[in-house]
Amino acid sequence: MAAAALTSLSTSLLLLGAPAVAFSTEPSLEPWREAPVRPPGSSGSSGDGGWGLTSDQSSPSTPSPPLPPEAAHFLFGEPALRKRKSSLQGLFQCLWKRCGKVLSSASGMQRHIRLVHLGRQAEPEQSDGEEDFYYTELDVGVDSLTDGLSGLTPGSPTASVPPAFPHLEPLEPPALPSLLRPPALPPPPVLSSLPAPQVCPSDPAYQGCLAPIHPEPQPIPVRACAPALPAKPGANPRKPRGDAKKCRKVYGVDHRDLWCTACRWKKACQRFLD
DNA sequence: CTTGCCGGGAA
DNA sequence: TTCCCGGCAAG
Numbered sequence: 001m002a003a004a005a006l007t008s009l010s011t012s013l014l015l016l017g018a019p020a021v022a023f024s025t026e027p028s029l030e031p032w033r034e035a036p037v038r039p040p041g042s043s044g045s046s047g048d049g050g051w052g053l054t055s056d057q058s059s060p061s062t063p064s065p066p067l068p069p070e071a072a073h074f075l076f077g078e079p080a081l082r083k084r085k086s087s088l089q090g091l092f093q094c095l096w097k098r099c100g101k102v103l104s105s106a107s108g109m110q111r112h113i114r115l116v117h118l119g120r121q122a123e124p125e126q127s128d129g130e131e132d133f134y135y136t137e138l139d140v141g142v143d144s145l146t147d148g149l150s151g152l153t154p155g156s157p158t159a160s161v162p163p164a165f166p167h168l169e170p171l172e173p174p175a176l177p178s179l180l181r182p183p184a185l186p187p188p189p190v191l192s193s194l195p196a197p198q199v200c201p202s203d204p205a206y207q208g209c210l211a212p213i214h215p216e217p218q219p220i221p222v223r224a225c226a227p228a229l230p231a232k233p234g235a236n237p238r239k240p241r242g243d244a245k246k247c248r249k250v251y252g253v254d255h256r257d258l259w260c261t262a263c264r265w266k267k268a269c270q271r272f273l274d
Numbered sequence: 275c276t277t278g279c280c281g282g283g284a285a
Numbered sequence: 286t287t288c289c290c291g292g293c294a295a296g
Contacts, residue, residue, distance in 0.1 A: 241295055246278065265288060266279055 092137055106137070244272050 094101040094112060101112055246269040247259035256264055260271035 241278065248277065261288090263278085266290070268279060 095136055244274055246272050 092103050092106050092108070094103075099116075103112060247263035250272070251258040260269060262268055262270040
């Protein structure tokens with residue numbers, strides 16, 4: 001997990017920062033910098049789903065192998081012309097002051113916040129979920145284009161409608177989660193002592209964030225001050241599932257006698273800790 | 275589908 | 286206590 005996170009991070013943020021477009025200056029927003037380059041001849045979009053168009057080109061059910069010109073244009077044309085996929089999922093917007101970065105996945109957003117704003121490493125490191133307080137999920141209405149047809153016609157020219165970009169007016173602090181651990185990381189007083197972003201403004205990781213570091217007060221989420229809450233016991237976020245092969249994987253199911261006792265009892269492995 | 279393991283139960 | 290498993294979440 002950590003390795004994957006690091007890899008994808010360095011890939012999408014650090015190495016490929018160049019072609020990406022800061023959406024503050026670009027009329028047609030392009031938040032999908034996950035696939036900023038189009039590898040010539042490759043099938044384009046990553047597993048993320050991509051745009052309906054690009055993914056369709058690999059559809060095996062279509063008897064006609066060559067792409068219609070429009071699709072080709074889409075695949076190899078200017079990235080800026082690309083249309084944002086009308087996502088069925090929500091989008092996630094960073095609530096950090098002057099940032100407002102929008103990503104398509106919550107995990108990506110958490111990474112963004114961790115790295116760019118919190119100055120932490122990409123590793124889960126005892127993930128306390130702090131990042132969750134700094135972004136919010138956008139409710140992107142499924143636009144009217146997403147009728148059944150659009151997914152089936154690869155060359156459909158209707159695919160270039162610029163979607164109204166989610167415009168969050170005031171940056172409201174996100175809704176408070178009902179469940180909080182007691183005195184977690186930075187309670188509001190730490191305002192100024194928040195770890196300053198480690199990235200220099202020229203860092204590609206900074207793309208998307210408008211202003212350089214500003215000593216302005218950040219949207220520190222207001223945590224519920226104390227315990228008076230029901231303190232829901234049942235809702236345990238569960239451990240993130242550590243890496244490392246455990247007895248089961250190492251010795252195989254058919255050598256249970258070689259496992260450590262914990263593994264045999266389906267408890268947390270004691271031999272191969274995380 | 276598999277893997278790790280929490281919560282709970284039986285001996 | 287030791288031993289096991291249902292069932293869930295993550296992959």
